[in-house]
Amino acid sequence: MNLHSWKLLLPLLILLFIMMGCSPRLSTTVNPDMQEKTKVAVSTPMGDWSEDWEAIINNLKQITVITKEGWEVEIDKLSFANSFRKNPFKVKSTDPLSSMNYTVLIWSKSDEPSVLSVSSRGVEWNHDFYSNEEAIQFANYIREAVGQNFLKQLVMDRMMLSSNDLEQVKRLSDEKMAAFSDILRSSQFISGKPRLTYPLFPYYSLEIDAGGKEIVPVEILSPTLISVIQGDDKLYFQTEDSLLSALKDEIGMVDYSESHPKFLFKAKDVRVIEQSIPYNEQHYVMNKDKIDRFEATSLLHVLVRELSKGKRTDGEQDKVHKPQLTLEFVMEKDVRSVFIYDDFYIYQGRTFSKPDILKHLRNYIFEGQRFIIF
Numbered sequence: 001m002n003l004h005s006w007k008l009l010l011p012l013l014i015l016l017f018i019m020m021g022c023s024p025r026l027s028t029t030v031n032p033d034m035q036e037k038t039k040v041a042v043s044t045p046m047g048d049w050s051e052d053w054e055a056i057i058n059n060l061k062q063i064t065v066i067t068k069e070g071w072e073v074e075i076d077k078l079s080f081a082n083s084f085r086k087n088p089f090k091v092k093s094t095d096p097l098s099s100m101n102y103t104v105l106i107w108s109k110s111d112e113p114s115v116l117s118v119s120s121r122g123v124e125w126n127h128d129f130y131s132n133e134e135a136i137q138f139a140n141y142i143r144e145a146v147g148q149n150f151l152k153q154l155v156m157d158r159m160m161l162s163s164n165d166l167e168q169v170k171r172l173s174d175e176k177m178a179a180f181s182d183i184l185r186s187s188q189f190i191s192g193k194p195r196l197t198y199p200l201f202p203y204y205s206l207e208i209d210a211g212g213k214e215i216v217p218v219e220i221l222s223p224t225l226i227s228v229i230q231g232d233d234k235l236y237f238q239t240e241d242s243l244l245s246a247l248k249d250e251i252g253m254v255d256y257s258e259s260h261p262k263f264l265f266k267a268k269d270v271r272v273i274e275q276s277i278p279y280n281e282q283h284y285v286m287n288k289d290k291i292d293r294f295e296a297t298s299l300l301h302v303l304v305r306e307l308s309k310g311k312r313t314d315g316e317q318d319k320v321h322k323p324q325l326t327l328e329f330v331m332e333k334d335v336r337s338v339f340i341y342d343d344f345y346i347y348q349g350r351t352f353s354k355p356d357i358l359k360h361l362r363n364y365i366f367e368g369q370r371f372i373i374f
Contacts, residue, residue, distance in 0.1 A: 060077045060108060061077075061107040062074065062105075062107040063075045063080045063104065063107070064104075064105040065102050065105075065145065067146065067150075067230050067231065068099075068101050068231030068232075069214055069230065073145075073146050073150055074149065074153065075145040079141075080141075080145070083137070083138055083141040087134055088130055088135035088137075088139075092128050093131040099232060100118060100124065101118060101232055101233050102142050102146065103116070103117055103118075104116040104117075104142060118138075121136070121139070143233065143235075147235045148189045150235065151184045151187060151228070154185075154208065154210055155211040156177065156184075158172075158209035159171070159172040159177045160172070160207040160209075161204065161205075161247065161250050162204070162207065163203060163205075164199075165201050165265070165308070166251060166253075168251050170250055176250065179246070180246070183240070183243060186239070187239045188237060188240075190238055193236065194221075194225060195292065196222055196294050196295055197298070198221075198299060198301060199219055199221045199298070200221065201304075202253065203220070203305070204243070205217060205218060206218040206220070217229065222298075223242040224238055224239045224240075224242055226239060258348070259348045261307045261308045261347055261352065262308050264304045264307065264329045265304050266331060266332070267329035267331055267336070268330050268332065269286065269300070269329075270286070270303060270327055270328065270330065271283065271284065271285050271328040271330070272284040272285075272328070272365055273325065273326040273327075275325060275326060282373055283373065284365070284371035286299070286371055286372075287369055287370055290368070290372075291370055299364065302364055303361060303365070304329075306360055306364070307338060307354075307357075310344070310345060310353060310354035310357065311352060313344070313352065323341055323345075324341060324342065325340035326339055340358050341357075342356075343356065343357060345357055
């Protein structure tokens with residue numbers, strides 16, 4: 001090749017080397033919905049940590065977390081930096097099966113945020129997913145930071161109070177809303193999952209209109225335990241003061257007749273007779289070594305709640321064969337039996353239709369050794 005040809009090629013070669021030496025910038029756009037794809041896990045001492053990340057962390061301006069419902073939560077810069085420096089980008093892995101619950105916008109002194117997506121299984125950045133131990137720890141930190149700040153930062157414009165068991169709804173006055181807002185904002189986030197999972201009767205809930213955006217539902221599980229659903233996650237909070245008396249002042253109790261299934265909410269205990277196998281009845285009682293008093297009450301209430309979904313029917317059901325299951329509710333003075341068939345049940349001589357009632361009740365009863373053979 002002659003000298004003239006080299007002179008023509010030289011600028012092109014220099015440009016090629018420059019392009020090969022360039023490194024990608026941090027992603028500043030929200031990742032699209034994840035698609036099914038498989039990656040081989042890749043691990044390096046520093047992973048995808050870079051001097052660019054170090055510069056961003058050293059110059060943090062603001063950290064904003066956006067929940068799956070679109071709520072924005074500001075979290076502390078210092079605690080974020082301390083958690084993030086543990087480097088969540090060490091090991092690339094396959095994409096998670098669960099969806100992303102939180103989007104994290106990391107604002108430095110530049111106006112463009114770096115964007116991370118977080119699920120319970122790890123962290124996604126720049127279309128790569130990381131599930132190393134540090135990534136999971138960081139994901140847990142984001143969840144806890146959201147929980148600690150969500151209710152404190154939530155704008156509460158209006159509140160509707162409802163009782164799911166009593167089927168009543170009431171809009172709270174501004175004065176009552178202010179009182180409930182103070183209780184909610186002073187509540188403490190519970191990082192784990194409480195043992196009480198079913199709401200106690202009468203199953204109160206608050207619907208909060210937050211600045212004209214989406215409605216935020218707050219479940220009242222017990223007098224001092226509440227929960228808020230965020231995407232595929234549920235956040236739990238403990239209140240300092242009991243909500244029950246204030247809630248009852250707004251929506252009082254209903255005295256149901258003894259023939260109504262909801263009368264059974266007054267029961268003190270419940271026993272189960274399994275009758276699906278002929279000539280081999282099995283009697284079960286609540287496993288008091290496994291569940292405490294509040295759990296036992298919540299389990300009893302969820303069984304009554306399932307029964308109360310039944311519709312009174314005038315048609316005669318097939319009552320020739322024995323019931324598959326019998327629930328014995330222990331009342332103050334007597335025991336009330338409910339005879340359960342596949343798609344209906346009989347209580348106080350009345351028939352109530354409910355598709356798959358037997359299946360649903362068995363799911364509650366025989367999950368997690370809540371009942372034991374007596």
